[in-house]
Amino acid sequence: MAILVRHLVPYQIDIHAHDVKSGKSVSNTWYVRNKPPTTIGPLAYGDPIAATDLATNVMVQWSALWAGHVSTGLCANYTLDEYVIRSIVGWKFKAPVLRVIGVAADPLHLAEWTFTTATPNGYKLGQNAITTGFSSLSPAINGVSWTISRILSPYSFNMVVPTLTGVYGLDGFVQVMGGKQTLVYGDKVVQAGNGTTDNGQLAAPALALFDTMSVDKVASQAGKNFRGGIRLGPQAESSWVNGTIKAAVLAGYIADLHHLVDPVSNGSADATAGLMYACSLSKQLLFQQPEVLLASDPFMSYLVDAIPRPNNGSLRRRKPKLLQPIIQP
Numbered sequence: 001m002a003i004l005v006r007h008l009v010p011y012q013i014d015i016h017a018h019d020v021k022s023g024k025s026v027s028n029t030w031y032v033r034n035k036p037p038t039t040i041g042p043l044a045y046g047d048p049i050a051a052t053d054l055a056t057n058v059m060v061q062w063s064a065l066w067a068g069h070v071s072t073g074l075c076a077n078y079t080l081d082e083y084v085i086r087s088i089v090g091w092k093f094k095a096p097v098l099r100v101i102g103v104a105a106d107p108l109h110l111a112e113w114t115f116t117t118a119t120p121n122g123y124k125l126g127q128n129a130i131t132t133g134f135s136s137l138s139p140a141i142n143g144v145s146w147t148i149s150r151i152l153s154p155y156s157f158n159m160v161v162p163t164l165t166g167v168y169g170l171d172g173f174v175q176v177m178g179g180k181q182t183l184v185y186g187d188k189v190v191q192a193g194n195g196t197t198d199n200g201q202l203a204a205p206a207l208a209l210f211d212t213m214s215v216d217k218v219a220s221q222a223g224k225n226f227r228g229g230i231r232l233g234p235q236a237e238s239s240w241v242n243g244t245i246k247a248a249v250l251a252g253y254i255a256d257l258h259h260l261v262d263p264v265s266n267g268s269a270d271a272t273a274g275l276m277y278a279c280s281l282s283k284q285l286l287f288q289q290p291e292v293l294l295a296s297d298p299f300m301s302y303l304v305d306a307i308p309r310p311n312n313g314s315l316r317r318r319k320p321k322l323l324q325p326i327i328q329p
Helices: 054-069 247-261
Strands: 011-019 028-033 078-093 098-105 112-117 128-132 144-151 156-160 173-176 181-192 213-219 229-232 275-281 300-310
Touching: 011 054, 028 054, 028 229, 054 078, 054 181, 054 247, 078 173, 213 247, 213 275, 247 275, 247 300
Parallel strands: none
Antiparallel strands: 011 028, 011 078, 028 275, 078 181, 098 112, 098 173, 112 156, 128 144, 128 173, 144 156, 213 229, 213 300, 275 300
């Protein structure tokens, strides 16, 4: 069954690879989304686009783009394991979600309700916590954050919530709003790497992994929020001379990497909604949006170019090989 592309929803493409010699990961991430329609619609944010397919259209075309314009310039030690495409539907805090086993009014503190978790929670006074999954309490408290007003034990704490009615159904969860934020994904497609076309195409030996080719993403919107890039390695020793990339190789990179911003078809015949365009994504701006995303414009900007820059800051100059012994006079 086809996985339909959703209108203006951002998609994350992870290219998982490794250096066969060291076994270290050399993976990269790219982002794409479509544009507002030209002829079909109207389409609201997140609407499925008819005749599209994330697997047979987007994945197949984008993986061919990477293999044809990136893998060709890497050392044969570069081994591509898999491509993964996922839709980004929201974000959450990385703090664990804990099961609630008790909810009751606190008779000693008016307007406060006591929540008890199945395991020690480590919560602190003043933290905000989100409640979800309560099926029988009214008014509904799911998806709302409350301030922890009192710590009673390693398991129990109080929050000021509206007066609850109904019989507690021994369900529900709580999650403190703190710690690292992380993305929430929806649809997912995985394609294994093709050892013939996806792996690096230049013969070994390879340079050290930190001798990379940096690729700057040039976004249509200015500002530090949309700056970013990727690094490509391992580089083939034949492409560099004394820590400097050969001019002809760099020219080839410039031509090839520009294709990373080429739109790929998602299957729709619409001139704009039917294409997936490369984007820069700002997680800083994304985490300021509602936890379930309602739009992607505030934190995404379409790319206009991908410019290679030799990573001269970490390149080592290779020692010249002596063709004959040095004879002291």
